[in-house]
Amino acid sequence: MQNITSIKKYRSPGLTGQAIKTIAIISMIIDHIGFALINHLPGASDPASVTSAVYMICRFLGRLAFPLYCFMLVEGAAHTRSHLKYAIRLLIFGLISEVPFDLAFYKMPIYAKHQNVFFSLFLGILMLWAFDLIKNKGIEKIPGIVFKILGLTIPTAYFGWRIGSNLNTIFGIDIPSVTAYAATAAVAFILIFVLIYNTAKKQSDTAALLLCGNLTVMCIFAFIADMARTDYRSAGILTIAAMYIYRRDRFISMISGCVILSVLSNPTELFAFCNLPIISKYNGQRGRGPKYLFYIVYPAHLLILYLISKALGIGVPGIL
DSSP, rough: OOGGGGGGOOOOBOHHHHHHHHHHHHHHHHHHHHTTGGGGSTTTTTTSSHHHHHHHHHHHHHHHTHHHHHHHHHHHHHHHHHHHHHHHHHHHHHHHHHHHHHHHHHHOOOTOOOOHHHHHHHHHHHHHHHHHHIIIIEEEEOOOOHHHHHHHHHHHHHHHHHHHHHHHHOOSSOHHHHHHHHHHHHHHHHHHHHHHHHHHHHTHHHHHHHHHHHHHHHHHHHHHHHHHHHTTHHHHHHHHHHHHHTTTSSHHHHHHHHHHHHHHHHGGGGGGHHHHHHHHHBOOOSSSSSSHHHHHHHHHHHHHHHHHHHHHOOOOOOOO
């Protein structure tokens, strides 16, 4: 009789990084088909129509893509041999994809008010590279007082501007801009000061200085994303930063990113929480497959969508 302890239970090999990227690509393509094509078919504006239902399904499924890309960007940053080469690669394909992106969604070769997702990921990898530089070299070479000053001023100025400019919309009342900025900046300063002080008290001065440096870098890149109007803008940058901070716990990493997107981008991003079962199956392996699959598929599918929309005579869509 076979010893029951000798029977090995079957264990799923899990999902590799390549598999997760493939899921993200499929989600993205479905999302873009819904937005660029189905949304402009007859009946799409009627909530009771089948076309409208299909459009909404496509858009909901599409919410999986960006958080997965951010998650894999953080994973890639942790294992890359060169942040510089990684960043250059993203920048090059961002430039290659911009015309197809503008043609697919705005029916013009250049549209300055919205840049494709490669630029968001490009800024994200530069930010993560800066985090590593601060941790490995900056803390030792830069005086602590510099980190403290920057950690209090830059984030205060950024959040004062970012949140203050939206106070009228949030509360539905007319608040003078100067008053709104001053009020939010004051609150931001107090919260940041308490955060830094508690970090120094409960952890160490070094941890507090690292926090100051990371907050400064994060806000600088968030501001650049807002000014450059990259996909997801500062919400995308803050998502990547949060996933990096909690990278040792994949569940918390994904949850934090989804919360930020839902609050700062669009409530429909709540559907990104469906990524949790996917992340739970991630086995930490790179996996086999074309290394540049996403890089090639992104501009290619946008160009195809443009050609299809042109053939169907579809007009200019709204903002993504």
